[in-house]
Amino acid sequence: MDIIKEIEAEINPKKELPEFNAGDTIAVSYKIKEGNKERIQQFTGVVLQRRGNGSTETFTIRKMSGNIGVERIIPVNSPFIEEIKVLKRGKVRRARIFYLRERTGKAARIKERKFFKK
Template sequence: MNLISQLEAEEISRLNKEIPVFAPGDTVIVNVNVVEGDRKRVQAYEGVVIAKRNRGLNSAFTVRKISSGEGVERTFQTYSPLIASIEIKRRGDVRRAKLYYLRDRSGKSARIREKLPARVNKQITTSAPVKQKPQSQEETAE
């Protein structure tokens, strides 16, 4: 590990940000601190992650959403102080690292399947069901 990557790792730990694990295809809500004049507010930006760039402190991700019929993409620096929080709304099931093909699609073709939670491997019993003996007249009389 060279000196620069060591300094970046120290800086990331010093920032102490809670960044959830997400991947392209996931629908996320990014809460961004916005300063307008002397006012400061938090703006929620919800969309699908179409790209993720892992470069230590310079990591970034791109979120795409459809706003009033027009596609809008915004790139966020992962460790930026402007990001208040990142919340995962839905996991997407995709087989690509970059989802740039969504730019050419609209409507139902731009939808992404939801990733289902991992199935728990249950032990399947192969034994036959146990039959109960019919009760005799003496046992029912008691």
């Protein structure tokens, strides 16, 4: 099994991304190709889950566009990710927060995790 992991590491070098988990609000700068043009689009939302490991690791991000919830599954090692910014750290107890899908308005808010300097 170590041989597979070594070959995988050579093919897909790990990107330097900030640490984020379920419940965090992040902004993903994503490259989009339209014909021969290329532009960068921001996708800002709450992380619902992170799953997988190594080259198959993905995360699901959800945002509200008007009254419609939009979810996107993005591979961590995608070459189209320009950068990821963590905007808020969420205080949740679960690794997968799919219960957020049924909630609307104030019930869909996530408390922010506070950090204190020592």
